[in-house]
Amino acid sequence: MLKYSKQTRLLLAVDCIIFGFDGEVLKILLIKRGFQPEKGNWSLMGGFVQPDESLDQSANRILKQLTGLEGVYLEQLYTFGQPQRDPIERTVSVAYFALVDIHKYEAQISDDYQAEWFQLKRAPKLIFDQQEMVEQARKRIRYKAAMHPILFELLPTKFTIPQLQTLYESVFNTTIDKRNFSKRVLATGLLIKLADKDKAGSKRGAYYYQLNMQNYYAKFQAFMNFIPNPDSL
Amino acid sequence: MLKYSKQTRLLLAVDCIIFGFDGEVLKILLIKRGFQPEKGNWSLMGGFVQPDESLDQSANRILKQLTGLEGVYLEQLYTFGQPQRDPIERTVSVAYFALVDIHKYEAQISDDYQAEWFQLKRAPKLIFDQQEMVEQARKRIRYKAAMHPILFELLPTKFTIPQLQTLYESVFNTTIDKRNFSKRVLATGLLIKLADKDKAGSKRGAYYYQLNMQNYYAKFQAFMNFIPNPDSL
DNA sequence: TAAATTAATTGTCCTTTTTACAATCATAAA
DNA sequence: TTTATGATTGTAAAAAGGACAATTAATTTA
Numbered sequence: 073m074l075k076y077s078k079q080t081r082l083l084l085a086v087d088c089i090i091f092g093f094d095g096e097v098l099k100i101l102l103i104k105r106g107f108q109p110e111k112g113n114w115s116l117m118g119g120f121v122q123p124d125e126s127l128d129q130s131a132n133r134i135l136k137q138l139t140g141l142e143g144v145y146l147e148q149l150y151t152f153g154q155p156q157r158d159p160i161e162r163t164v165s166v167a168y169f170a171l172v173d174i175h176k177y178e179a180q181i182s183d184d185y186q187a188e189w190f191q192l193k194r195a196p197k198l199i200f201d202q203q204e205m206v207e208q209a210r211k212r213i214r215y216k217a218a219m220h221p222i223l224f225e226l227l228p229t230k231f232t233i234p235q236l237q238t239l240y241e242s243v244f245n246t247t248i249d250k251r252n253f254s255k256r257v258l259a260t261g262l263l264i265k266l267a268d269k270d271k272a273g274s275k276r277g278a279y280y281y282q283l284n285m286q287n288y289y290a291k292f293q294a295f296m297n298f299i300p301n302p303d304s305l
Numbered sequence: 306m307l308k309y310s311k312q313t314r315l316l317l318a319v320d321c322i323i324f325g326f327d328g329e330v331l332k333i334l335l336i337k338r339g340f341q342p343e344k345g346n347w348s349l350m351g352g353f354v355q356p357d358e359s360l361d362q363s364a365n366r367i368l369k370q371l372t373g374l375e376g377v378y379l380e381q382l383y384t385f386g387q388p389q390r391d392p393i394e395r396t397v398s399v400a401y402f403a404l405v406d407i408h409k410y411e412a413q414i415s416d417d418y419q420a421e422w423f424q425l426k427r428a429p430k431l432i433f434d435q436q437e438m439v440e441q442a443r444k445r446i447r448y449k450a451a452m453h454p455i456l457f458e459l460l461p462t463k464f465t466i467p468q469l470q471t472l473y474e475s476v477f478n479t480t481i482d483k484r485n486f487s488k489r490v491l492a493t494g495l496l497i498k499l500a501d502k503d504k505a506g507s508k509r510g511a512y513y514y515q516l517n518m519q520n521y522y523a524k525f526q527a528f529m530n531f532i533p534n535p536d537s538l
Numbered sequence: 539t540a541a542a543t544t545a546a547t548t549g550t551c552c553t554t555t556t557t558a559c560a561a562t563c564a565t566a567a568a
Numbered sequence: 569t570t571t572a573t574g575a576t577t578g579t580a581a582a583a584a585g586g587a588c589a590a591t592t593a594a595t596t597t598a
Contacts, residue, residue: 073341075394079353081314084386084397108306120312123395127386151384151399153317161308162356164317166384218528234546237348251548252586274545275595295451467575484577485557498575506567 083100086130087118087202088141089149089192089209092174092189093226095235098242099174100190100206101181102196103138109160110199118145118208124137131168139187140180145171145225149209157201169209171225217243219295221262224283232270232278262288316396318433320351320364322382323372323440325407325422326459328468331475332407332422333439334414335429336371343432349439350420351398364401372420376458378404378458381440402442404458450476451471452528454495457516465503465511466490468481493519 086212105115119134121127123202123269127148135141146168153164174189181187217223223239224231237253258265264284269277323334338348352367354360360381367370368374369518379401386397407422414420423429431439450456456472498519503508 074394076353076396080356081315082354082356083312084315084317096516099498121315121386121397123313123315123389126388127384127397130386144598148383150381151360152539153354153363155357155359160306163309164354166386173517208388223522232546249587250546251588254547255549258587269546271594274593276544280548292453331541465575480581482558484559487576489556502575504565509563509573509575510565511575533587 078229083158083164084121084129085118085165085166086121086134087116087165087205088131088135088146089116089167089169089206090135090141090144090172091169091192091209091213091226093239093242094171095173096187098239099190099199100192100195101187101189102173102198103185103187105199108187112194113199115189115199115224116167116202120163121166127166131166136285137178139185141170141172143178145222149205149212152201152205152237154201161296165205167205169212171222172212173226174287176228179298181230196240204291204303214243220292221260222292226287230266230280230282232280233263234273234278235270236281260291262291311532316391316394317354318351318396318398319354319360319367320349320398320400321364321368321379322349322400322402322426322439323368323374323377323405323460324402324442324446325405326472326475327407327422328471329475331425332421332427333416333425334372334422335431336403336411336418336420338432345433347423347429348432349400349435353396353531354399360399360524364399370412372418374403374405374410378455382438382445385434385438387434400438401419402441402445402447404455406459406461407457409461447477453525454493455525457495457521463499463503463508463513463515464497465513467511468503468507469514495524 078106079215092099092101099118102114104112105118117134117138119130121130122133125133128146131146131148132142135144135146135220147168147170148171150166151166154167155162155238157163157165181189190208192210195206197203223236223243224284226239227235233254234250236257237248237250240253262284263281266280269276269279312434316471325332325334334350336350337345338351338523349516350367350371352363352370354363355366358366361379364379364381368379369375377395380403382400382402383444384397384399386396390396413423425439425443428439430436444454450473456469456476459472460468461534466487467483470483495517496514499513499515502512504510
């Protein structure tokens with residue numbers, strides 16, 4: 073037996089929703105699409121799955137080709153397959169999302185590629201069904217971040233607790249009591265206090281912390297509750 | 306512009322992992338594969354995505370064609386795309402999982418189709434990477450069921466609290482204190498106590514309950530915690 | 539040099555939730 | 569009537585969560 077001869081073959085694409093944090097607000101990375109249709113319009117990083125690569129490989133390749141990003145947190149999100157989602161030809165797209173510390177890759181991205189960070193709230197309209205993809209990705213990171221320590225992927229190696237809190241407040245579009253937040257975060261045993269301070273944000277300076285990688289990997293699948301009232305995810 | 310002319314097209318399949326509960330243990334539905342390769346071996350319900358149907362439609366069609374099941378809880382799980390997962394020809398498969406009350410469809414399935422229920426723990430080896438699909442599906446329902454009232458989809462309209470507890474214990478492979486379990490479940494406001502009893506399980510009989518559908522749909526996306534120590538998902 | 543400013547850091551009390559734990563009830567069978 | 573079986577219900581202690589504000593460290597300003 074050689075082939076499933078009577079079946080129809082389809083185009084398969086990968087689209088990547090890349091979230092980034094700069095210390096202030098949550099952003100997504102968009103690119104000016106390089107081919108027709110919709111050439112020149114803002115879109116997610118996308119491309120077609122090649123015959124010899126897995127989906128994960130495809131997502132990583134596309135990410136690297138279009139942005140230079142490598143080794144970032146990347147996770148399959150959902151597969152979108154409405155027959156008419158691409159007007160040119162039926163294309164099923166496997167969406168991935170990535171979490172990136174913006175500053176870490178700042179120079180690289182802006183110099184070499186036509187990609188640009190947009191505030192998630194103020195991003196331009198996207199092509200095809202990509203708006204829906206972004207919305208699902210946003211829901212997913214809220215969902216995961218409410219229980220798993222996933223948001224650390226968006227921060228630099230050294231970070232302060234106020235920075236961490238700003239990130240959570242940004243992702244969940246809420247405000248959290250400072251005392252309760254630091255109490256909870258420290259109680260996880262995920263943070264190691266460092267000797268030096270970040271003096272950028274205040275006169276007094278805030279102590280840097282880094283992840284306890286042992287505990288981080290051990291607790292990554294565990295449940296925790298960083299968010300006060302997670303009913304509204 | 307007519308087509309993305311230079312790209313390779315792939316076969317796209319859908320595979321369905323169907324979980325069922327009979328009041329005792331958690332089961333999955335398998336079928337004897339009807340075509341080569343691996344014809345006659347136990348496999349998930351699968352088929353190729355047709356040119357004009359969405360992925361959800363494809364999953365529902367395949368489910369109905371192979372088992373007669375219709376209108377059951379069906380959710381996209383993950384997309385599997387290792388290049389060599391199908392030895393005949395590269396096929397990417399979008400996996401779905403379904404939750405079914407076994408007794409409700411018992412006659413239908415056994416009479417009309419070559420499908421059979423197996424205890425999840427004692428299921429035969431499956432073809433290709435379907436073992437991995439089942440494992441992922443098992444993880445997913447644990448994950449979801451720990452917070453969302455999804456397991457009611459596995460029960461008949463009328464059920465007792467001991468039945469519900471057996472289901473949870475079966476899915477999570479654990480034991481739960483009876484008093485605490487019923488306290489929690491009743492506290493959700495999801496259950497309506499009925500007047501009649503199920504006398505099958507005991508002399509005294511256990512009161513039937515049914516879902517309060519209002520609250521059910523309202524709370525389906527909400528977080529709740531049915532499982533004492535959900536660290537081990 | 540002192541005062542003012544700014545953000546970081548820390549603690550307590552109260553409420554709610556979770557957990558551990560066992561006696562009683564209803565019914566059919568003996 | 570007694571017995572046996574599973575269903576039902578309650579309480580106290582512990583843990584977690586939530587509301588709430590004063591103090592500290594360092595720079596900037598007066």
